[in-house]
Amino acid sequence: MTRYAKVRFPSALPQLDKEFDYSIPDGLELEFGQLVNVPFGPKKDNKVGIVVELSSDSEFSSKASSIESISCSIPLLTKSQLDLAFAVAQRQAGSVGELLSQILPKRLKRAEAAYAARNETFSGLEAKPLIENELLSHKRVFASFDYKVEPNGYPAWAKEIALLGAWQLGRGQSTLIVAPDYRAVEALEVAIDALGFSNYSIRHESSDTGSVRYTNYLRALDEVAINYGVRSASFAPAKNLGLIVLIDDGDESHIEQSAPYWNSRDVLLQRQEIEKAAMLVTSYSPSADMVRLVELGYFKKAELVQAKPMTRVTDNHTRLDDESFGFISSCLRAGKPVLIQTATLGQATGVACRNCRELRECPECSGRIWIDASGKFRCRSCLFSGPIGACSCGGVDVSIIKLGSSGLAESLAKGFPEAQIVHSSGAEKITRVASGATLVIATNGAEPFVDGGYSCVLIADAYSMVAGSRLRSLEQSALRWANAASLVSQQGLVIFVGLTGLIADQAKQFDFYSMIQADYTDRVELGLPPAQRLLSISSTSQADLNDLTAETLNSDVANYLRKLPASGNQIAFTYPYAQGNQVATTLIELSMKISNKSKFRKPGQRLFRISMDDASVL
DNA sequence: AGCACGCCGACT
DNA sequence: GTCGGCGTGCTC
Numbered sequence: 001m002t003r004y005a006k007v008r009f010p011s012a013l014p015q016l017d018k019e020f021d022y023s024i025p026d027g028l029e030l031e032f033g034q035l036v037n038v039p040f041g042p043k044k045d046n047k048v049g050i051v052v053e054l055s056s057d058s059e060f061s062s063k064a065s066s067i068e069s070i071s072c073s074i075p076l077l078t079k080s081q082l083d084l085a086f087a088v089a090q091r092q093a094g095s096v097g098e099l100l101s102q103i104l105p106k107r108l109k110r111a112e113a114a115y116a117a118r119n120e121t122f123s124g125l126e127a128k129p130l131i132e133n134e135l136l137s138h139k140r141v142f143a144s145f146d147y148k149v150e151p152n153g154y155p156a157w158a159k160e161i162a163l164l165g166a167w168q169l170g171r172g173q174s175t176l177i178v179a180p181d182y183r184a185v186e187a188l189e190v191a192i193d194a195l196g197f198s199n200y201s202i203r204h205e206s207s208d209t210g211s212v213r214y215t216n217y218l219r220a221l222d223e224v225a226i227n228y229g230v231r232s233a234s235f236a237p238a239k240n241l242g243l244i245v246l247i248d249d250g251d252e253s254h255i256e257q258s259a260p261y262w263n264s265r266d267v268l269l270q271r272q273e274i275e276k277a278a279m280l281v282t283s284y285s286p287s288a289d290m291v292r293l294v295e296l297g298y299f300k301k302a303e304l305v306q307a308k309p310m311t312r313v314t315d316n317h318t319r320l321d322d323e324s325f326g327f328i329s330s331c332l333r334a335g336k337p338v339l340i341q342t343a344t345l346g347q348a349t350g351v352a353c354r355n356c357r358e359l360r361e362c363p364e365c366s367g368r369i370w371i372d373a374s375g376k377f378r379c380r381s382c383l384f385s386g387p388i389g390a391c392s393c394g395g396v397d398v399s400i401i402k403l404g405s406s407g408l409a410e411s412l413a414k415g416f417p418e419a420q421i422v423h424s425s426g427a428e429k430i431t432r433v434a435s436g437a438t439l440v441i442a443t444n445g446a447e448p449f450v451d452g453g454y455s456c457v458l459i460a461d462a463y464s465m466v467a468g469s470r471l472r473s474l475e476q477s478a479l480r481w482a483n484a485a486s487l488v489s490q491q492g493l494v495i496f497v498g499l500t501g502l503i504a505d506q507a508k509q510f511d512f513y514s515m516i517q518a519d520y521t522d523r524v525e526l527g528l529p530p531a532q533r534l535l536s537i538s539s540t541s542q543a544d545l546n547d548l549t550a551e552t553l554n555s556d557v558a559n560y561l562r563k564l565p566a567s568g569n570q571i572a573f574t575y576p577y578a579q580g581n582q583v584a585t586t587l588i589e590l591s592m593k594i595s596n597k598s599k600f601r602k603p604g605q606r607l608f609r610i611s612m613d614d615a616s617v618l
Numbered sequence: 619a620g621c622a623c624g625c626c627g628a629c630t
Numbered sequence: 631g632t633c634g635g636c637g638t639g640c641t642c
Contacts, residue, residue, distance in 0.1 A: 006642090007642080011619080015619090015639090015640080015641080018642095019642085020641075021642045022642065038642085039642095040620095040641060040642080041619090041620060041621065041622095041640085041641050042620080042621050042622055042640080042641070043620080043621065044641095045621095047641095058642080061642095063641095064642055065642070596638085596639085597638090599637095
């Protein structure tokens, strides 16, 4: 009797996003997840597909061609990866095929031939991770670790997470750790190595060479191991997955920039359900999304933080007070390192009202305003350019001022000629600096590690970071502050410059959870993310966008959608979580229909950009 | 994506 | 009367 295989193609084309049936030639043994060459299209060219089902009959039996050959005998896709692709495609209104093309590794024949599975299994570990009981009893846990630096300069959380991985190995299970950036990946790697587990760990890192990446993918398919990497590792295979760890889930680097615009948190939450694993989300300051999940009771908040650094908050954002200046001075004189966190490096200038002296803000996004070479007002955060009108005090005259951070950094640098000045921004990839009388000026998220930690961490731009009026400004800022603060030494001091009111008090107590919780409560009242989800649709064709908007508002999901003010060729709606699947299904259907008959669709380019969770709109 | 099918204008 | 334009639609 003829047997059939259902095959999917790793392709972003929506028309190919379904299963195709092929008959299996006699004598050919197939397995789920194998790559096969199949004839496809009018010319019956060979195309590589993935076996996703084996069956004894097919409704296409008359049309079905026969599988040409096996392209890769190692099954490269697991059933849970396919389930995850389905779940994510459904949630994000995307296609399974485009996710498969993101998930599957680039094959390298030589690496494949050289690969040999190791049979060594790990046995026994006496490790007792901090959070073991919570994970065993609650399965899904949110926690912040101590603000503590190891003697080698790496943060203590990395060691705790490595310990969790080792503990899982002792139980015969894999761990998957997803970190926001290469800095965190390095900290994890060092911590895993220090425990003596590098042989049982697998790094999933896109900056590795192709053969290393592919070999690591193959290893992950059949070794129980500690898997770790950045965002893309969310889809990496993991044998017998017992624990998922997500670090800094609110960090923007966890958002995939290509369709279907998934983020690590959403993917891993679904993966946790599919693979029945435990899950730990950890960050010093929570995302509003995690606050929501804790309030829903879906996540359990574990109380772990015991060590908090000393803090000092100043309310003047234009200059540093004498006491803080004196403290930094004494640190540098004593040969101890100091970290200054700024929003931007270099000669940042701003525009202030000549009457009331307040900083002027962008009329579009409240970002920082500067004056370009042609004398026009421009915004540093958005594309705004043009007149900014009168100040809220009525004043129209402005003066150009040098802003706090760089001015501060500069004056500190001048004040301490003996200090070595190190600049670190995202572009420079400095992960470590030497201890000593070093003044490190780093942009958000680019703070290097230093042996023993910094004696002083100065959050120089707290004022302007909080002043941003984007929905996620406070969340993003608090995460940056908390992460910088976590690099301070035991007797060190954290100084927040220019904070006032409740936020100043919460920062002083390192109570970022309450800070974000209050922020989240406001958003619940306003029905804004993450209390509701936010959908955005844009298109190169305004006419087709109008069509899709009209048809969507005519469909059965219209009642769940609340339209937000449109900006340019983008429309946005908020909608409840419960109707997410329905909204996604409707959008896939309607966008396909309109796209198919559109005169404006360009080959190889999709007509609509649909994001089911767009963080950039508000 | 390819590629064929199909229905309208300028050519031996 | 045919060659070929690329709009429309399918690929198991």
